[in-house]
Amino acid sequence: MEAADLDQINTLLDTDSELRERIKDQVNEFDKKTRLMVATLNKIHFTPPDTISALLDTVKSVIVGCQSVTKGLAEIVPPNQFWRWKDMWSNSLKTAVFASVLVEYLSSGQLAGLQQVSDQLGMREEWKDRVSLTVEDYLHGVISVVNELSRLAVNSVTLGNFDQPIKISHFVKELFAGFSMLNLKNDTLRRRFDSLKYDMKKIEEVVYDVSLRKLATVPIVPST
């Protein structure tokens, strides 16, 4: 190989390694934030309704804090190389989606859409060939929310909140119907979607228990 060619190639490869290091730094930063969000959100299971909104505010401010990371990544990643590097931060991003969607559900009872989450994390349309939120990562985050909600359904009852499981049940059923519309390959997303039915089953059981206990207190309207 000509010396010039050798040098050219070497330069390209060195640039890539350096790039990888710089992305890794951002990802470490991202990880710290997501760890904090997860640890905070873990408290929803034993926080009484009246103090929950303060807890959610804490998480919201960390989500906003993630915007500096996405910005950092957008500045580092070269044009069109989004898919080359995304695996490096994919796990952190899925966790951030989880946090964002869960917070939104607990605040408003709504599903935060992909665009909404993407905006919250500070992603911009013009970065989409460098940093963006893919459908897969978004869906992974949503599935994690369902996993968490089945746990929340149980713990709400322990905390004396008997309506929560029924609301969760309706929300999760809708989501499950949504997921059923997808033609998935045998990949992680498929495997995780497959596990959703157990969450639904668990939630159903809580609804069943709660409904029949309510029997004593609520007047029954005969079903038609």
Place this chain on the structure above:
Amino acid sequence: MEAADLDQINTLLDTDSELRERIKDQVNEFDKKTRLMVATLNKIHFTPPDTISALLDTVKSVIVGCQSVTKGLAEIVPPNQFWRWKDMWSNSLKTAVFASVLVEYLSSGQLAGLQQVSDQLGMREEWKDRVSLTVEDYLHGVISVVNELSRLAVNSVTLGNFDQPIKISHFVKELFAGFSMLNLKNDTLRRRFDSLKYDMKKIEEVVYDVSLRKLATVPIVPST
């Protein structure tokens, strides 16, 4: 190869294999003790509260018995070679940690710290280049305790002890929150930590069952 060099190399190789044999003997001894502790601790799942303290005393005396093994190892392992041989007894040691931490929890409701466990097993500061308790092994032992406690929560209810799951739930919640803040890079440890979620869910479900049926009251713990 010079004859002298050859002899020297052969001596080194032979010393090592002899050493390995002697350590293996100690580990066999260690294994006998840990097997006994595990078998005894297995009875907590069907022992009524009033006889449990006798059972724990039996285990405590075996833990003290382990001190002869750690002493034996400290005498055999050459200076500075702790990290060379530790894998040979690591499994036994993790089990001993498990026993020690579980006994302490069942006795006092407290988490035995690394130093406390290390002392109980007779480890001395001056042996640290030959025998000592690493953070990783300690954490492995603690995780095994959580695995066991989720089983205990279930069996306590069967035995009619409805308060136990609530206590366990509180203890595990604290532990889990602690672990969440650790920056675990170690792969096995991280995977085992991730598995704690299942134990926690199981315990929460037991608490749910108990509280739903008003078999015990779950105190609302202010989130920390």
Place this chain on the structure above:
Amino acid sequence: MEAADLDQINTLLDTDSELRERIKDQVNEFDKKTRLMVATLNKIHFTPPDTISALLDTVKSVIVGCQSVTKGLAEIVPPNQFWRWKDMWSNSLKTAVFASVLVEYLSSGQLAGLQQVSDQLGMREEWKDRVSLTVEDYLHGVISVVNELSRLAVNSVTLGNFDQPIKISHFVKELFAGFSMLNLKNDTLRRRFDSLKYDMKKIEEVVYDVSLRKLATVPIVPST
């Protein structure tokens, strides 16, 4: 190579391959019987208590039928060559042990011992250099029974038989305590033994469900 030597060697090699064929025939016979037993025993999961004893009788007669196979093997295998060929029928034998031990448990609630199973399968003391039941194979069969019982605990409840899981739990607890004291070096056996913990947990959870709902009463057994 001398012609005579060659002939002798060829004779030895041919004898061996012929022997292998004849053993294989017996093993095929054995397999047919064990497949039949497994298929029949599979029905315990949905057979109501009152017809189960007829089902067990069917299996018992197949177990007796296995005696012709062990006899056949004892006639084929040359003296002293038990350990040479045993791997060929080891799997079938483990399954036969499984059937025998499971039938005994379902009939009498007792554990059939090694000698008892060996007798049932028609093994004779004087064949021990050709055909016999090793400790390892016996233990493998017993472990398979526990695997099956954890499934049975679940299905019994579905059938409305709430006492079965409690009996099973008691039986498995004893067995597990016994196994815990064994010094298992054999890797497969140890791994399978370790898996028993999952069966035990599952059974304990069934007992929990039953007792929590007061569908049956769990007697407090004083720990031994």
Place this chain on the structure above:
Amino acid sequence: MEAADLDQINTLLDTDSELRERIKDQVNEFDKKTRLMVATLNKIHFTPPDTISALLDTVKSVIVGCQSVTKGLAEIVPPNQFWRWKDMWSNSLKTAVFASVLVEYLSSGQLAGLQQVSDQLGMREEWKDRVSLTVEDYLHGVISVVNELSRLAVNSVTLGNFDQPIKISHFVKELFAGFSMLNLKNDTLRRRFDSLKYDMKKIEEVVYDVSLRKLATVPIVPST
């Protein structure tokens, strides 16, 4: 599990592991001897013809020394358990066969038969349920001799001994013809036999080189 049964099983398991240890000791002893024989026989490749017989005498005395090992094994292995344990010393035994057959060839130009080798290693007919030389192990040893002879053919020429390759070629041809008639089912043995073709080709090439340069005359052997 009944306590008596348990004890019996534990005794059986312990006896086995102790036995294994004792056999391992004998095998270590055996290995030392075979290592010495291999190291000594390695010198045939650069030993001039006149000193070779002294070298062979050294090896012969080590072969005789192996008799104490076979005796040791015969005393340890329980009746009828030859096939259970033989894999532990099979490799050492194959090497001893190799040494014995190679020494015989270099001394007399003859192939030592299975019985002859078995006698040399001190095996007795009455031990056959504990220690004996199987056809397979014998054949493995013989194949190793051929591997070594192809190397010897090369090195003899370097030493100026141009007749040796011709003698070796004749010996190996006969052996190969013999092997060709064997109905080898055994996989390893068949694979090793197939590899003999390469040795034979190599030897034929040496004979070719020697005859092309008229360094020795190759007698035309009438085909048999």
Place this chain on the structure above:
Amino acid sequence: MEAADLDQINTLLDTDSELRERIKDQVNEFDKKTRLMVATLNKIHFTPPDTISALLDTVKSVIVGCQSVTKGLAEIVPPNQFWRWKDMWSNSLKTAVFASVLVEYLSSGQLAGLQQVSDQLGMREEWKDRVSLTVEDYLHGVISVVNELSRLAVNSVTLGNFDQPIKISHFVKELFAGFSMLNLKNDTLRRRFDSLKYDMKKIEEVVYDVSLRKLATVPIVPST
């Protein structure tokens, strides 16, 4: 978990991962040097005898350069933790041993001993609980040299240097005889040693080709 305990554990975990990073930096440095040595030594296969010594001088200076790495490691690795971290640089070190032993052979025809190599790489006795050269790593390096010499024997002949293979043959024969007496338990080392036979055969065939054609004379070395 107590906050203090948690902090202590986190500090320990963080220290370790930081340490790992710093060692990795040194190992990268080490790798650069060993890659350079390997690249340079690769040229011996097509370098005429008169320019080879200049080539060796280049490598020698890189070997000396490795002393800064071993020094760097000695400063980083905490006391007594040699065996904990050594796997990180083990491959680089084996390559450095390879270079050092090969250079010594090509310069003086001698085998560089463990101590000599250790000194060349700047290791000091007082570092032995942090950085040192183990017997195993030394032997791995030596075996790699033999692998390389068999290739060199071939390529020397192509370059018209007919004496080189004869020298190599003598050197390797001695080495092989030495190795044969070692009691290698270590699996990788034993497997690599077994592979030496192929190298030796290859070298012997080159010597055969050369001596058959009287391109060089092979001295008859009296066997030792």
Place this chain on the structure above:
Amino acid sequence: MEAADLDQINTLLDTDSELRERIKDQVNEFDKKTRLMVATLNKIHFTPPDTISALLDTVKSVIVGCQSVTKGLAEIVPPNQFWRWKDMWSNSLKTAVFASVLVEYLSSGQLAGLQQVSDQLGMREEWKDRVSLTVEDYLHGVISVVNELSRLAVNSVTLGNFDQPIKISHFVKELFAGFSMLNLKNDTLRRRFDSLKYDMKKIEEVVYDVSLRKLATVPIVPST
């Protein structure tokens, strides 16, 4: 599944197993014949030219004997199922092709074509959906012939036949050119074709040696 369906399927599967057994019997018969042919053909390497034709006649009669096997197979294999079962006899058939092609070459210097070999083995056009000779199997046989011819080139010289290698060289070169025309996948055929170049190389070396030795005896016509 309906009982009738079950029975239907069972019948189909049983027929297949029986078929497999019957084919296996034929293949055993085939194997005996091919073993005999290979053993006989092995003698060509040390048979003087004047007795070779008797040797070839022996082989020819065994080839004819193979016709009963192909007939047997054609009677057993169901219509259109050739490709289902052919792997069972493929190895034997390749060896038969080898024998047939080698005999033809040694008799007439010609390559026996696929059709010719197919006819010799008694295959009939109307069987082609049950038993036939595929291109792949034919080519495998031809490659084996080349492997053997490179050995024959060497041994012919030893036997004093200096023309043989040159004839072989021409024949093999033609064959190699033929093989080069094929677009092979990365399968066994490709791997075996890849090895042909080493046979060619070996034959070339013999031709080189022989040609230059002939120098002394044959008058040289200067090349143009």
Place this chain on the structure above:
Amino acid sequence: MASSDQGQIRLAFQGFRDEIDAYNDRRERLIKASRDITNLSKKTIFLLHRLVLEGDASLDDKQLFTRAAKKGYEKLHQVQGIYATLKPELEGDRFWRYERQVSPGLQEYIEALSFAYYLEHGVLIPYNEVQKSISDAEGEPYFHLTVSDYLLGLSDLTGELMRFSISGLSRKGGRRKALEVCAFVRSCKADFERFTEHIRDLRKKQNVTNNSLEKIEDTVYAIAVRSSEYDLPPEMLDDIVATVSSQSNPGGGEDDL
């Protein structure tokens, strides 16, 4: 060797080359077609799950399942169309030559087809029905269906039935359906067991079936346990749950979250 021989060898190998190229080309075409078939079949399976789950208050189970099955069959017509075009590729003894390329897609197709068939009829699709589905209008098969592909395709069905039964739990009547599926999968497992002796891959797949069955059994168990606490017939319990749960959801209860 005469130069005419050289020509002959060359000629022979030219023939071999054509034969080998033709084989490889056909193999490629079949691999590609098989990938398409796999994809279509997988999509059909998703479609069936979706149709069943979405439900329609106006239909009872039988109507709902039949409608889903019909739509499934429709989608599978595309696969059958591909097989029709492959007929010449797999004629005579060719099928067995390319079996390894054809099997994966075929088994996936049988899995999808048998799922639709189960929804419509509640039984395993018979061998002859599968063969008929890959035959032309005159009943001439596009190729011969092997028992092995038939059984291996059916074996995969149990996994889909497991999903169907568990995710259908919250449907009205889902609990009863789970009981039915449990019994059905049990009988599949028993039927298949007889064939594992002959078909090695089926033995591996039986393990998957066993796992699926255990998951269904656990589900059915949970139903039994929970309803056993109450002294009311299961259908009535279902109605109560439905009522209470719908009362709690008067168009969004976000306010008190």
Place this chain on the structure above:
Amino acid sequence: MASSDQGQIRLAFQGFRDEIDAYNDRRERLIKASRDITNLSKKTIFLLHRLVLEGDASLDDKQLFTRAAKKGYEKLHQVQGIYATLKPELEGDRFWRYERQVSPGLQEYIEALSFAYYLEHGVLIPYNEVQKSISDAEGEPYFHLTVSDYLLGLSDLTGELMRFSISGLSRKGGRRKALEVCAFVRSCKADFERFTEHIRDLRKKQNVTNNSLEKIEDTVYAIAVRSSEYDLPPEMLDDIVATVSSQSNPGGGEDDL
């Protein structure tokens, strides 16, 4: 949850379904195209070997090799045609999304192209030349060539050169060519070594290169050993061998076999 939300969720997931289906469809198309490219490239490599080996008495090495290379380039035009049609599939950030589907065929193409280039020029094809070959007439790349694919494709070339040098031994001038190839593959090995640090797969392929190199070295060794017995220049030895060997073959010597 308001039923309008239900509609929104459904709508959102419809979008996801379309996106996922589009991805899978494109992925399938690329896998199929990649298989075709691999096949064409492999055939080109066989073609090059064949053309070189068949030779032609009227051409010298340079002419022969150049002619072979030209025919190779011609065949590879088909591959370039496929890449041209794939341009829209791999536009913008898509290339990296589908890299794993594209790489195998691309590396095989580079192996074939670099073999032809070596025959013509005797050197490694530069990166820019490869990129140019998969660009349109205006020099606009169909997609960006990665360094990794470039190097991994080149690395495979050494195996073909090993075949080329050993099976070419009996050609006139084959011995000299083997020496050249030996030196060339040595320099390839040395050049690639620098990059193994960055490209993990290259490290594995270097082992293959090492094996190929040793085979070539053994060949070159055998040539040196045999010719060293004679005190004549190698070319003259070659001529003698050719003469003697052709004399022994006057149109078939079957008679005395």
